[in-house]
Amino acid sequence: MNAGNESTINRSTAPVFVLGSPRSGTTLLYDMLISSGHFAVYLGESNVFNLLVPRFGDLRKRGNRERLLNAWLGSKLFRATGLDEQLIRTRILNECKHGGDFLSIVMGEVAKAQGVRRWAENSPEAMLHLPTIKKLIPHALVVHIIRDGRDVAASLGRLRYVRAFPWEDRHSIDGCGLYWEWMVQRGRRFGKDLGADYTEVHFEDLMAKPRETLAKVGEFIGQELDYDKIQRVGYGSIRRPNTSFGQESPAAGFNPVGRWKKSLSSQQLVRLESLIGSTLTDLGYVPATGGDQKGLSAQVGISRWLHRSYFRAKVWYKNDPLIRMLRPKMTSADIDDIVLAEDHAPPGLPTSV
Numbered sequence: 001m002n003a004g005n006e007s008t009i010n011r012s013t014a015p016v017f018v019l020g021s022p023r024s025g026t027t028l029l030y031d032m033l034i035s036s037g038h039f040a041v042y043l044g045e046s047n048v049f050n051l052l053v054p055r056f057g058d059l060r061k062r063g064n065r066e067r068l069l070n071a072w073l074g075s076k077l078f079r080a081t082g083l084d085e086q087l088i089r090t091r092i093l094n095e096c097k098h099g100g101d102f103l104s105i106v107m108g109e110v111a112k113a114q115g116v117r118r119w120a121e122n123s124p125e126a127m128l129h130l131p132t133i134k135k136l137i138p139h140a141l142v143v144h145i146i147r148d149g150r151d152v153a154a155s156l157g158r159l160r161y162v163r164a165f166p167w168e169d170r171h172s173i174d175g176c177g178l179y180w181e182w183m184v185q186r187g188r189r190f191g192k193d194l195g196a197d198y199t200e201v202h203f204e205d206l207m208a209k210p211r212e213t214l215a216k217v218g219e220f221i222g223q224e225l226d227y228d229k230i231q232r233v234g235y236g237s238i239r240r241p242n243t244s245f246g247q248e249s250p251a252a253g254f255n256p257v258g259r260w261k262k263s264l265s266s267q268q269l270v271r272l273e274s275l276i277g278s279t280l281t282d283l284g285y286v287p288a289t290g291g292d293q294k295g296l297s298a299q300v301g302i303s304r305w306l307h308r309s310y311f312r313a314k315v316w317y318k319n320d321p322l323i324r325m326l327r328p329k330m331t332s333a334d335i336d337d338i339v340l341a342e343d344h345a346p347p348g349l350p351t352s353v
Contacts, residue, residue, distance in 0.1 A: 021147070055327070100133065127183055
């Protein structure tokens with residue numbers, strides 16, 4: 001076998017991480033992959049790097065592995081795998097040294113049980129751990145899905161996703177837009193170091209040109225993605241759109257593109273584009289107000305700095321080993337509570353009350 005054929009074969013079996021800012025279409029693209037028939041079907045987000053590893057620490061220590069298993073095996077994250085508890089317990093205790101091992105063992109067993117050769121992952125916050133993921137799972141391929149930040153902010157605002165500062169309204173459109181920008185910028189910066197193992201897809205292209213867009217994704221991952229088959233199988237959000245706009249449905253003319261034009265007030269739009277306008281432009285989106293960051297008022301500038309500092313601080317808080325020691329023991333119920341809440345806000349980014 002020549003090197004070129006070996007590279008092609010390896011790529012066609014490599015795990016695929018579908019990452020991006022929350023509400024950017026990661027779930028939809030992931031569901032398209034698992035509906036294609038070539039990927040293990042796991043209807044959920046593993047939460048390995050954003051929840052399990054930060055809470056249970058260094059998995060080279062058997063005690064940490066045992067504590068992780070005791071909580072995880074009683075949670076919906078395990079039940080969704082359909083795996084034998086004793087089999088996975090034995091493998092994790094004997095073979096797992098880090099989060100990459102844990103995810104690869106679990107998803108590898110799911111794929112084996114279902115008779116397929118590869119698996120995918122779509123926990124959005126895994127974007128923040130991309131360098132670690134690539135180090136621990138070197139053959140992983142990364143698809144970064146990007147959506148118009150104004151639509152993302154409008155969606156997250158309805159969910160009260162980011163805690164508002166006292167001078168902002170409680171939906172915190174500013175914070176949601178800045179969180180989108182922060183996530184996208186980090187993902188693109190990390191992606192530059194991955195070379196041919198990283199690609200970007202725009203949510204709007206997936207909506208307007210699904211066959212063409214899936215063909216490009218298929219070429220990147222070394223796997224044909226048959227759009228007609230994907231539609232027939234239709235796991236998860238393909239048939240039941242994962243929308244924060246509850247009044248919309250496919251039968252009512254469901255269209256998730258360009259919602260910001262109706263859902264954002266003119267005042268919100270001007271302020272939001274003054275914050276993220278240059279990033280929108282860099283990504284090919286056209287600001288409606290011509291706003292950029294050069295003329296920010298002092299209040300808006302402070303808000304921008306505080307939000308980005310807050311996001312960085314939450315990542316530090318979740319991953320600091322000393323903080324971990326002071327936090328209460330995590331149980332299966334805790335995991336389920338967090339996972340159930342993730343439709344509205346991921347752990348570490350509390351919502352407004």
